[in-house]
Amino acid sequence: MSDGPEKTVFEERLQAAEDAASGPKRRKAGKSDAGSAQRAIELAMRLGVEMVAAMVIAVVIGWGLDRLLHTKPWLMILMVPVGLAAGLRNLLRAERGK
Amino acid sequence: MAGPSIDALGQFGLTTGLGPIGRAVNFTNSNEAMLAAATIIVALFAVGLKARALVPGRVQALVEVLYEFVHNMCVDTIGEEGRRFFPLVFTIFSFILLGNLIGLFPYFFAFTSHIAVTLALALFxxxxxTAVGFYTHGFRFLKFFVPSGVPGWLLPLLVPIEFISYLSRPVSLSVRLFANMTAGHVMWEVFAGFMLLLTAGLGVFGAIASVVPLGLNVALAxxxxxxxxxxxxxxxILTCLYLHDAVHMH
Structure with a gap:
C-alpha cells in the first residue's frame, strides 16, 4: 500500500533516465532540435571553405599546366568554371552528409 | 605613434623551447605545445583507467565519454568497418581537441593555428x-571518380570535376581548422590591443571605456x-566521411 506512490516516482525517474540515455540515438535520426542545430553549425563551418578550396585547387592546377605547356593563360581560365562546378559538387555532397 | 600598438600576428611567431638543447635541434614552442597535448591525453587515460571501476569516478567517466563519443562517431559514419579505424580517428580527434584547448590558455601556443601543422594532418x-580505397578495391577505386548513371559524352567533363572535388579535400580540411583558430586568436589580440590604446589615448576615461572590449573578449572566450x-x-567527422568513401565508394 505504502510503496504505491514511491514506485511510480521511481518509475518516472527511471523513464527520465532512460530518455536521457537514449538521447544520442534520437539525435542520430535528426529529429531533435539539438541534433539539427549541431548539424547546422557543422554545415556552416564547412560549406564556405569547401567551395573556395575546390576553386583554389582548380586554378592552381590550371596555372601549373600553363607553366608546363606554355599556354598562359588559357588553361587557368578553362579551369575556373570546372573549379566552380567542383565546389558546387562539394556543397551538394556536404549537404547530403556523404 | 610611440604608444602601444596592435601586433595581432606576433603571437603566432615560433621561438625555440627547452633551453639550449631546444635551440640546437630547433625544438619550437609549437613542438612544446604538441608534446604537452600528447602528454595530457596519455596522462588522462593512464589516470582515468587506473581504477577500472564498474561505477566510474570523475576522470574515468570523462575518459569513457570521450572514448564512446568517438567510437559512436566511427561506427555511425563509416559503418561496422569503422572499428578498424577507431584508433586513428581517436588519435586525430584528441590531438586536435587538446591542441585547440591548451592554445586558449595564456602563455600556451596554439599549434593548430599554423597551416603547416593542419596541412600535414589533413594530407596524412x-x-x-586514398590508400585505404586502393587497398580495399584495387584499381576499381578509380571508379569513384566516375559518377554512375550519366551519359558517356558527359564523362570528360564530370571526371575532372570529381577529381578536383576529391583533391580539394585536404585543402578545405586544413584551411578550415587553421583559419578558425587563427581568426579567434587574432580577434582576442585585437580587442586586448583596443584596451591598451584606449587607456593610453584617453587616460582614466579610456580605462573605464575599455570595459567594453574586455566584455567582448570574455564573450569571445x-x-x-x-x-x-x-x-x-x-x-x-570528415576523416570518418573520407574513410567511408574509401571503404564503400559512394
Whole structure:
C-alpha cells in the first residue's frame, strides 16, 4: 500500500533516465532540435571553405599546366568554371552528409 | 605613434623551447605545445583507467565519454568497418581537441593555428584514405571518380570535376581548422590591443571605456571554447566521411 506512490516516482525517474540515455540515438535520426542545430553549425563551418578550396585547387592546377605547356593563360581560365562546378559538387555532397 | 600598438600576428611567431638543447635541434614552442597535448591525453587515460571501476569516478567517466563519443562517431559514419579505424580517428580527434584547448590558455601556443601543422594532418588523412580505397578495391577505386548513371559524352567533363572535388579535400580540411583558430586568436589580440590604446589615448576615461572590449573578449572566450571543440569534431567527422568513401565508394 505504502510503496504505491514511491514506485511510480521511481518509475518516472527511471523513464527520465532512460530518455536521457537514449538521447544520442534520437539525435542520430535528426529529429531533435539539438541534433539539427549541431548539424547546422557543422554545415556552416564547412560549406564556405569547401567551395573556395575546390576553386583554389582548380586554378592552381590550371596555372601549373600553363607553366608546363606554355599556354598562359588559357588553361587557368578553362579551369575556373570546372573549379566552380567542383565546389558546387562539394556543397551538394556536404549537404547530403556523404 | 610611440604608444602601444596592435601586433595581432606576433603571437603566432615560433621561438625555440627547452633551453639550449631546444635551440640546437630547433625544438619550437609549437613542438612544446604538441608534446604537452600528447602528454595530457596519455596522462588522462593512464589516470582515468587506473581504477577500472564498474561505477566510474570523475576522470574515468570523462575518459569513457570521450572514448564512446568517438567510437559512436566511427561506427555511425563509416559503418561496422569503422572499428578498424577507431584508433586513428581517436588519435586525430584528441590531438586536435587538446591542441585547440591548451592554445586558449595564456602563455600556451596554439599549434593548430599554423597551416603547416593542419596541412600535414589533413594530407596524412587524405593519403591514408586514398590508400585505404586502393587497398580495399584495387584499381576499381578509380571508379569513384566516375559518377554512375550519366551519359558517356558527359564523362570528360564530370571526371575532372570529381577529381578536383576529391583533391580539394585536404585543402578545405586544413584551411578550415587553421583559419578558425587563427581568426579567434587574432580577434582576442585585437580587442586586448583596443584596451591598451584606449587607456593610453584617453587616460582614466579610456580605462573605464575599455570595459567594453574586455566584455567582448570574455564573450569571445566562450565562443572560442565552442570553436575549439567543434573544429576538432568537424575534422574527425570528415576523416570518418573520407574513410567511408574509401571503404564503400559512394
Amino acid at each position: 588523412v587524405f593519403l591514408f584514405s 566562450a565562443l572560442e571554447l565552442l570553436v575549439a571543440g567543434l573544429q576538432a569534431y568537424v575534422f574527425a
